[in-house]
Amino acid sequence: MPKQNKINLKVNLGKLTLKNPVMTASGTFGYGKEFSEFIDLNKLGAIVVKGISLKPMMGNPVPRICETPSGMLNAIGLQNPGLKGFIRQQLPFLKTLKTKIIVNILGNSVDEYIKLAEELESLGIDAVELNVSCPNVKKGGIVFGTEPKAFEELISAVRQRVKLPLITKLSPNVTDIKLFAKIAEDAGSDIISLINTLSGMSIDVKKRRPRLANITGGLSGPAIKPVAVRMVWECFRAVKVPIIGMGGIVSSEDAIEFILAGAGAVAVGTANFINPKSTIDIINGIKSYMSSNDVKSPKDLTGKVKC
Amino acid sequence: MSRLFKATVKDNSPLITDHYLLTLQPLEKIKRPSPGNFFMLSVDDSLDPLLKRPFSIYRSTAGEIQIIYRVVGKGTTILSNRKAGDTLEVIGPLGNKFPLKKKQDNIILIAGGLGIAPILSLAESVIPPAPSLLKAGIKRPRLKDKTNKMMPHLFYGARTKKEIICMDELKAIGIDPVISTDDGTFGKKGNIVNVLKKFITRNSSNISNYSFYACGPEPMLKALSPLSAKHKLNMHVALEQNMACGLGTCLGCVVKTTKGYKRICKEGPVFPIEEIIWE
Numbered sequence: 001m002p003k004q005n006k007i008n009l010k011v012n013l014g015k016l017t018l019k020n021p022v023m024t025a026s027g028t029f030g031y032g033k034e035f036s037e038f039i040d041l042n043k044l045g046a047i048v049v050k051g052i053s054l055k056p057m058m059g060n061p062v063p064r065i066c067e068t069p070s071g072m073l074n075a076i077g078l079q080n081p082g083l084k085g086f087i088r089q090q091l092p093f094l095k096t097l098k099t100k101i102i103v104n105i106l107g108n109s110v111d112e113y114i115k116l117a118e119e120l121e122s123l124g125i126d127a128v129e130l131n132v133s134c135p136n137v138k139k140g141g142i143v144f145g146t147e148p149k150a151f152e153e154l155i156s157a158v159r160q161r162v163k164l165p166l167i168t169k170l171s172p173n174v175t176d177i178k179l180f181a182k183i184a185e186d187a188g189s190d191i192i193s194l195i196n197t198l199s200g201m202s203i204d205v206k207k208r209r210p211r212l213a214n215i216t217g218g219l220s221g222p223a224i225k226p227v228a229v230r231m232v233w234e235c236f237r238a239v240k241v242p243i244i245g246m247g248g249i250v251s252s253e254d255a256i257e258f259i260l261a262g263a264g265a266v267a268v269g270t271a272n273f274i275n276p277k278s279t280i281d282i283i284n285g286i287k288s289y290m291s292s293n294d295v296k297s298p299k300d301l302t303g304k305v306k307c
Numbered sequence: 308m309s310r311l312f313k314a315t316v317k318d319n320s321p322l323i324t325d326h327y328l329l330t331l332q333p334l335e336k337i338k339r340p341s342p343g344n345f346f347m348l349s350v351d352d353s354l355d356p357l358l359k360r361p362f363s364i365y366r367s368t369a370g371e372i373q374i375i376y377r378v379v380g381k382g383t384t385i386l387s388n389r390k391a392g393d394t395l396e397v398i399g400p401l402g403n404k405f406p407l408k409k410k411q412d413n414i415i416l417i418a419g420g421l422g423i424a425p426i427l428s429l430a431e432s433v434i435p436p437a438p439s440l441l442k443a444g445i446k447r448p449r450l451k452d453k454t455n456k457m458m459p460h461l462f463y464g465a466r467t468k469k470e471i472i473c474m475d476e477l478k479a480i481g482i483d484p485v486i487s488t489d490d491g492t493f494g495k496k497g498n499i500v501n502v503l504k505k506f507i508t509r510n511s512s513n514i515s516n517y518s519f520y521a522c523g524p525e526p527m528l529k530a531l532s533p534l535s536a537k538h539k540l541n542m543h544v545a546l547e548q549n550m551a552c553g554l555g556t557c558l559g560c561v562v563k564t565t566k567g568y569k570r571i572c573k574e575g576p577v578f579p580i581e582e583i584i585w586e
Binding site: 027028029030034035037038050058059061062063064065066067069070071072074076079221222250270272273274275276277 | 309310311349354355356357358359396398548549550551552554555556557558559560561562563567568586
């Protein structure tokens, strides 16, 4: 029997190279530290940290989360320590890690996004992810993600000012996500990531009140997976830039589904809350799938769904 | 010692209507929990319900975890159907603990409803159970300060007589609680905070020698707040809130404090009462 070629999990997302295709989804992994007692963070393809704004943000009132069938709604409201707080409190630890560090950034204006991206580039961050799709804050964020013109202007403006890999996180709360994928590509985004949470709502019928103080929130978890897989598949056929697929991944089978639909890498989100070891289990599961199906590189699976 | 582990259900029996006592045996050595800590529990392996649920500790040693829970929804209904021999996934112990002064003068405990579970575990950590109880296999956390001989006072409120639990265990450590029920079926009629109020008024001259620890429904804790402020009490309360991760990353379980939002799972669940800004 011929000797099986060694599996290489490495993936290239344009100029961003990851040791394996599994990363964390922003907002579900904090700044990494809390997970270090459960997993070796250096084994991850990349860590995408919780969204950072220029100034600290307090976040929304409670209740901020509630569980729904096979999913959860959240309206955290982008609580974060701000850029300075992040640099002081979180960056020193992240700098000690041997994995790619990607910072999700958000602002109320194009200028704020530019300031964040420039500062983070100068600090040696591996990539920034433009958060233009958080459904839980009134200002900024989602406006850039759902208005094609504002979306295009933001990406172009940031692109002109930084060289580091630029990821744009797409909102699923639009009629045609392909349109936004194309705009992002044309405006100079190196990578697109999708999907952010789906806007949702849940009502306590006894109290006749919304379950979240914010009334609506973002739905995540296995409940949204089929929607996310469909959107990744659509975008893969519409653009050439690499795609980071996410939305309800809890197992390696889920991750492979996204890769077959067109993702070059995947991000694990809500699953981190259920089992802090999820990412590592998924990396190992992808490896054994590749081994038993004689796949040498994850890129040989990307977009290979037979339709 | 990982804080993510599997545990076997040793026993899961109803205590009173809708209330269960769950005894778990971790399949590996776990970190010793302290009173105030909690565990996140998967009620089953399915994706619905998706998240683990937080439960405060009733009694726990390195080899056994006991939790008292009330069936309130889908998750706890599933949990109540788990049988001896079943395996559950657990994360913990999590959160901070009730802070005890090294030289404690007097301890006042206030429990409302199921809040008695963590309050009893705190009481047992300062008062050893009677030898008969130890012989029966009930272990207790080590008593750190052996010169510490104070007997905590316990104020215990419940909705009705039928929902009063843990009386034998309290007796075993020599605590004779002051009890009130909302419907007057046992002890004094009415709110336990009003009963405590009278006690404080009677002892107002030396009240600064007391440390107060409370756990119970939010309206009870909220009612304690002005009382504590008025008499400048040294009071800590254990809070609860929906949680997704229990590890401090989702920022779902925060509470508004004088120092901004704090995470109940990480900086809490025990907070100085004067820090809390009640909504």
